[in-house]
Structure formats: structure tokens, C-alpha cells
Amino acid sequence: MRVLRWFLGLLVAAVVVLVWERATTWMRAAEIEGSVFFPPPSEIVSKLHTLWFSGPADRLFLTDAAYADLLPSMGRLLTGWSIAAVAGILLGVALGRSRTFSQYIDPLLQFGRAVPPPMLITVFIAMFQMGTQMQLVTIVFGVIWPVLLNSVEGARSVDAKFLDSAVVFGLTRVQRLTRVILPAAAPKISAGLRLSLSLALILMVISELVGSTDGIGRHLLLSQRRFELADMWAGILLLGVLGIILNAVFLAVERRVLAWHRQARQVI
Amino acid sequence: MIVARLLRGAVGVAGFLGLAEVATRTGFVNLPPVSDVLVKAPDVLLDPGFHADVAATMTAWAVGLALAIVTAVPAGMVLGVLAPAEWAVRPVLEFLRPIPSVALIPLVMLVLADDLRVKVAIIVYACTWPLLLNTMYGMRDVDPVAKETLRSFGFGSLAVLGRVSLPSAAPFIATGIRLSASIALILAVSAELLAGGQYGIGVYTVRAGTSADNVALILCAVLWTGLIGLIINTVLVRTERWLFGWREQLT
Numbered sequence: 001m002r003v004l005r006w007f008l009g010l011l012v013a014a015v016v017v018l019v020w021e022r023a024t025t026w027m028r029a030a031e032i033e034g035s036v037f038f039p040p041p042s043e044i045v046s047k048l049h050t051l052w053f054s055g056p057a058d059r060l061f062l063t064d065a066a067y068a069d070l071l072p073s074m075g076r077l078l079t080g081w082s083i084a085a086v087a088g089i090l091l092g093v094a095l096g097r098s099r100t101f102s103q104y105i106d107p108l109l110q111f112g113r114a115v116p117p118p119m120l121i122t123v124f125i126a127m128f129q130m131g132t133q134m135q136l137v138t139i140v141f142g143v144i145w146p147v148l149l150n151s152v153e154g155a156r157s158v159d160a161k162f163l164d165s166a167v168v169f170g171l172t173r174v175q176r177l178t179r180v181i182l183p184a185a186a187p188k189i190s191a192g193l194r195l196s197l198s199l200a201l202i203l204m205v206i207s208e209l210v211g212s213t214d215g216i217g218r219h220l221l222l223s224q225r226r227f228e229l230a231d232m233w234a235g236i237l238l239l240g241v242l243g244i245i246l247n248a249v250f251l252a253v254e255r256r257v258l259a260w261h262r263q264a265r266q267v268i
Numbered sequence: 269m270i271v272a273r274l275l276r277g278a279v280g281v282a283g284f285l286g287l288a289e290v291a292t293r294t295g296f297v298n299l300p301p302v303s304d305v306l307v308k309a310p311d312v313l314l315d316p317g318f319h320a321d322v323a324a325t326m327t328a329w330a331v332g333l334a335l336a337i338v339t340a341v342p343a344g345m346v347l348g349v350l351a352p353a354e355w356a357v358r359p360v361l362e363f364l365r366p367i368p369s370v371a372l373i374p375l376v377m378l379v380l381a382d383d384l385r386v387k388v389a390i391i392v393y394a395c396t397w398p399l400l401l402n403t404m405y406g407m408r409d410v411d412p413v414a415k416e417t418l419r420s421f422g423f424g425s426l427a428v429l430g431r432v433s434l435p436s437a438a439p440f441i442a443t444g445i446r447l448s449a450s451i452a453l454i455l456a457v458s459a460e461l462l463a464g465g466q467y468g469i470g471v472y473t474v475r476a477g478t479s480a481d482n483v484a485l486i487l488c489a490v491l492w493t494g495l496i497g498l499i500i501n502t503v504l505v506r507t508e509r510w511l512f513g514w515r516e517q518l519t
Contacts, residue, residue, distance in 0.1 A: 008352065009359040016360055037379045103273050104280035114497030116454040118461055119490050122473040126483045127298045202368040206458050209370065217371075224374035236371050243366025 017041055039230040047234040065219075073204055073215040074242075076132060080139030081200040085193055088144045092151020092189075093181065102152065109148070117142035117203060121210050130211040135204070142203040143196040150192030154185025187261055190254050197250055201243055300484040305491070312488035317472075321489075322496070324467035325456050328384055332391025333445075333452045339392070340399035341441055347400070348407025349433070361400075369394035369455055373462050383465030387456050394455050395448035399441070406440025407433060439512045446504040453497055469493050 020041050027035035052066040062070070095102040095109075121138055128134040158181050166176045208217025216235055223231035285306075291297040312318050347354045369390055376386050410433045418428050460470025472489050476482040 005355040005358075008355045009357070012356045013359045013363075034379070037375070100276065103276040104283075107277040107281050108284055111494050111498060114450070114501055115490055115494035116450075116457045116497065118454060118458045118470065119473060119493050121461065122476070122486050123299070123483060123490065126486075198366065198368075201366075202370055205368050206370045206461075209373070209462055220371060220374050224378065227378075229375075229378075232375055236367060236375065239371045240363060240367035243368065244363070247366060 037229055039233060043230050044233040044237055047230045048237055051231065051234055052238065068214055069216050069219050070238075072132075073208065073217070076135050076139065076207075076215070077200050077204040080136045080204070081143060081197055083136070084140045084144040084196060084200075085147055087140070088147030088192070088196075089151050089189055092148045093155040093177070093185065095148075096152040096155025096185070097181065113145045113149070118206055118210075121207060125211055131213070134211065135207040138207040139200055139203045143199045146192040146195040146199065147189065148192075150188045150195075151185060154188030155181055157188075158184040183261075187258060190258060194247070194250055194254070197246055198243060201239065201246065205239065300481070300487070305484045305487045308484050309488045309491055312485060313492060318489070318492075320467045321469050321472045322492075324384075324465070324471075325453075325460065325469045326496075328387035328391065328456045328459075328468075329449075329452050331384075332388040332456070333395060333448060335388065336392045336395035336399055336448060336452075337445060340396045341403050341444075344400045344403025344441075345407055345433075345437075348404040348437070349429070354404070365397050370458050373459055377463045383459075383463050383468075386463045386465075387459045387468075390459050391452045391455050394451050398447040398451065399444040402440045402444030402447075403437065406437030409440065410436045439508070442504075442508045442512065446501070446508065449500050449504060450497060453493075453500070457493070 024035065024038050024040040027038065028040070052063055052070065053061050055061050055063040055066065095105060117138060120141060121134075124134045124137050124141075128137060162180050162184060163176065166180045171179065204215070205217045205220075208215040209221055212218045216239060220232055220235045223229075223235065285302055288297070289302040292299050292301045347357065372393060373386070373390055376389050380386050380389060414432045414436070415428050418432055423431070456468070457470040460468035461474060464474065465471055469489060473486045476485045476489075
């Protein structure tokens with residue numbers, strides 16, 4: 001059954017790529033209007049290879065362009081996401097454990113979450129000029145909300161019995177936080193972190209499209225201006241692959257870190 | 269209880285504004301003073317030019333969201349009911365989904381010259397995923413006993429779909445719509461920042477530029493856009509609670 005599922009899915013994917021290849025090649029040969037926007041997939045993949053992955057073996061096959069585009073983009077994405085994660089978890093757990101504190105902050109949170117982050121890019125450009133700082137602030141502002149709100153919910157819904165037992169066993173406040181509240185909230189926090197990671201990719205691209213001197217978003221903008229469609233499609237493909245890799249790495253780490261949680265659930 | 273909560277919320281907002289006022293007046297934060305922004309906010313709200321911008325953005329938002337709902341929800345229902353169809357398209361979907369929607373803006377700008385069409389196309393792409401996946405999960409989450417019961421009473425597949433599967437999946441679909449509504453607003457603004465066009469909230473921020481006076485205007489636009497987003501979200505959450513509140517009481 002499993003084999004059949006995989007076979008069917010991959011067959012359809014292969015047919016889609018093949019039809020796409022044939023259709024775009026035919027469109028180009030027949031000089032149909034608009035065919036220039038849709039290069040054949042084989043051309044996109046070979047472009048992806050020559051642009052970024054045809055470097056020497058001792059540099060992990062990465063080209064100079066890969067160092068110029070990929071590394072700054074990934075650096076900003078991961079830095080912004082990490083800052084948002086730490087700030088979101090700290091503030092979220094504090095808000096989740098104190099009803100009074102959360103009532104003071106709640107209207108501000110609801111408002112902040114409702115502002116579309118790209119609206120603030122122009123403001124951040126005025127505050128920090130173009131460049132890495134502006135991009136980091138955009139990413140942090142955009143991706144903090146899922147982490148924050150999930151941490152609040154996770155910390156709020158800790159089983160009261162766990163906390164009571166912790167008090168009975170004489171755990172200090174810090175111990176209760178690190179041994180009871182954080183582990184109990186971990187699955188919710190993790191779900192928020194995962195959502196934030198995919199949002200971070202989106203905000204990285206938009207901040208680079210608006211104002212940047214390097215990065216994958218910058219590459220997209222330049223290839224659009226030069227009307228190099230295959231370069232642009234290669235950039236889009238690269239971002240899709242990056243999204244898949246980031247998600248897969250996150251899930252692998254989560255499975256390790258939260259293994260105890262799944263086992264505990266199975267016993268009950 | 270509610271009074272205390274509202275009061276605390278008001279104190280929180282006032283405290284934030286006070287702190288922000290000090291930070292901006294002293295130049296600690298490089299932004300125009302908060303009080304200046306608040307004074308200008310009503311002017312921006314009454315400005316007919318800003319109305320045209322809001323109307324343009326909300327038109328794209330509504331058209332894009334509606335198109336995404338009428339395509340992705342039925343598709344999700346088919347994929348949720350027919351397992352082989354889901355197996356067949358899964359790998360293709362899993363590859364398309366992680367592509368960040370904003371990365372498509374430069375491409376769509378070239379293919380479709382008209383800025384409303386660019387916005388709508390990007391919104392439809394981005395909103396398809398939460399709608400499709402939530403509908404699929406909702407259709408799969410239907411209680412099999414309820415379906416079997418209806419079948420054994422001689423109801424056909426269409427009746428089972430209408431009387432059991434759809435009502436049972438409806439809360440999931442509603443969640444998908446709520447998520448999509450805020451995603452659609454984000455993408456409408458993103459597309460406006462990049463593709464420009466004549467009107468739009470995003471166009472307003474670009475047009476205003478970055479001089480100190482104009483940053484105050486942009487912050488007013490941010491304020492009103494945030495409120496629009498907040499209203500949309502509140503209305504959708506309330507509607508969900510009103511429609512599906514009985515479900516929570518059951519569990």
C-alpha cells in the first residue's frame with residue numbers, strides 16, 4: 001500500500017514535469033506570445049546548477065555567487081528567527097503564567113499581530129537605513145507572533161496537578177520553570193517555532209526585494225530587471241528547496257528533542 | 269472582572285504610548301514623536317486619497333480571498349475524500365507549498381502587467397495552502413461511525429457528504445479562511461510595495477517617502493491598517509464562535 005502511494009505520487013510528479021518541459025519547448029518553438037516567461041524546467045535546473053552549485057569540490061561545490069547570495073540570506077534568516085524565538089518564548093511564558101500581566105499587554109499584542117509586517121518596512125528603512133539591521137528587525141517583528149502566542153497558550157495550559165506536585169516536592173521557582181512549565185509547554189512552543197521558520201523565509205525575501213545589496217531576494221530583483229527569466233525561476237526553485245530543507249531539519253530536531261513527550265503520551 | 273480587564277488593557281496601552289513618547293522625544297528611537305503621529309492620525313483617516321488606497325488594497329484582498337476559497341475548498345474536499353487522488357498529487361503539493369509566495373511577485377509582475385491582477389494572483393497562491401490543507405484535514409477527521417450510521421439508514425454518498433462530512437469539516441474550513449484573511453492582507457501590501465501601481469496602502473507608504481514628516485504619515489497608515497486587520501480577525505473569530513460554539517460545549 002505504502003509503495004503504491006509513493007509510486008503513484010512520483011509518477012504524477014514525473015508526468016507534470018514532462019508535460020511542462022514538452023509544453024514550454026513547444027511554445028518556444030512555435031513562438032507563442034508569453035512563452036518567454038516560461039522557460040523549460042531543464043533549463044531552470046541547469047541554471048540553478050551553474051549559478052550556485054558548480055563551484056570547486058574543496059568549497060563544497062558552491063560558486064562565488066552562492067557565497068554572495070545564499071550565505072547572507074541564510075545568516076539573516078537564522079539570526080532573525082533565533083532572536084524572535086528567544087524573545088517570544090521568554091515574554092510568552094511570562095505572559096502565560098501571570099494573568100494580570102497578560103491583561104495589561106493583551107491589547108498591544110492583538111494590535112501588533114494584526115499589522116501586516118511589510119507595512120513597517122518603510123518605517124524600518126527610515127529608522128535604520130537599508131541593510132542588514134533593517135532586514136533583521138523586519139524578520140523579528142514578522143515572525144515573533146506565532147512563537148509568542150503559542151508560548152502564552154502553552155504556559156497557560158500547564159496541568160495544575162503538575163504544578164501542585166512540584167510545590168509539594170519543594171521545587172524552587174526556577175526549578176518549576178525549567179523542569180515543569182517549559183517541558184509542558186514545549187510541544188506548543190515547538191509548533192509556533194516551526195510556523196515562524198517558514199514565515200522567516202517569506203520575510204527574508206520581501207525585505208531583500210525592497211532594500212538589499214545582496215541575498216537571494218536581490219538576485220530575483222536583478223534578474224527581473226535584466227529580464228533573465230531562467231535566472232529568476234532558478235531563484236524561486238532555490239527558495240522552494242531551502243523551504244523544504246529548513247522544514248525537514250526542524251522536524252528532525254523536534255523529533256529528537258520532543259521524543260520523551262511522544263513516549264509519555266503513548267503510556268497514557 | 270471585565271471592567272478590570274479593560275482597565276488594565278487601557279493602562280497597558282497608555283503606558284506603552286508614554287514610554288514611546290519619551291523614547292521618540294529624546295531621540296533614543298529615531299522616529300517622529302508619538303504625540304505628533306496621534307495628532308495626524310485623524311487627518312489621514314479623513315484623507316480621500318487614503319480612502320482610495322484602502323479601497324484598492326481591500327478590493328484585491330476580497331477578490332483574491334474569494335477566488336482562493338471557491339477553488340481551494342472544493343479541491344480540498346475532493347482530496348480529503350478520495351485517498352488515491354491525495355496520494356497522486358501529494359509530492360507535487362509538498363514541493364509547491366514551501367515556495368515563499370513573495371518570491372513569485374517579481375515573476376508575476378512581468379507576466380501580468382496590471383497591478384490588481386498581480387495582487388490577486390499572489391493572494392490566491394498564498395491563501396490556497398491553508399485553505400486546502402485545513403479542508404483536507406477536516407474531511408479526514410469526520411467520525412466514521414456517523415458516516416456508517418447514515419449509510420446503513422440508506423442515505424447515498426451525497427447525503428452523507430452534505431449531512432455529516434461538510435458540517436463536521438466546517439470548523440476546519442473556517443480556521444483556514446481566518447488564517448487566509450490575514451495572509452491575504454500581508455501579500456496585498458507586499459505586492460504593492462514591489463509592484464507599485466496607482467493606489468494601495470503599500471503604495472501609500474512608498475509614496476510618502478522617508479522624511480521625518482512623512483514617516484509620521486506612514487505610522488498613521490500602519491495604525492489604521494493594524495486596526496483593519498484587527499477588525500477582520502475579530503469578526504471572523506466571533507463568527508466562528510457563533511457558528512460552531514455548540515461544538516465546544518459538546519466536548
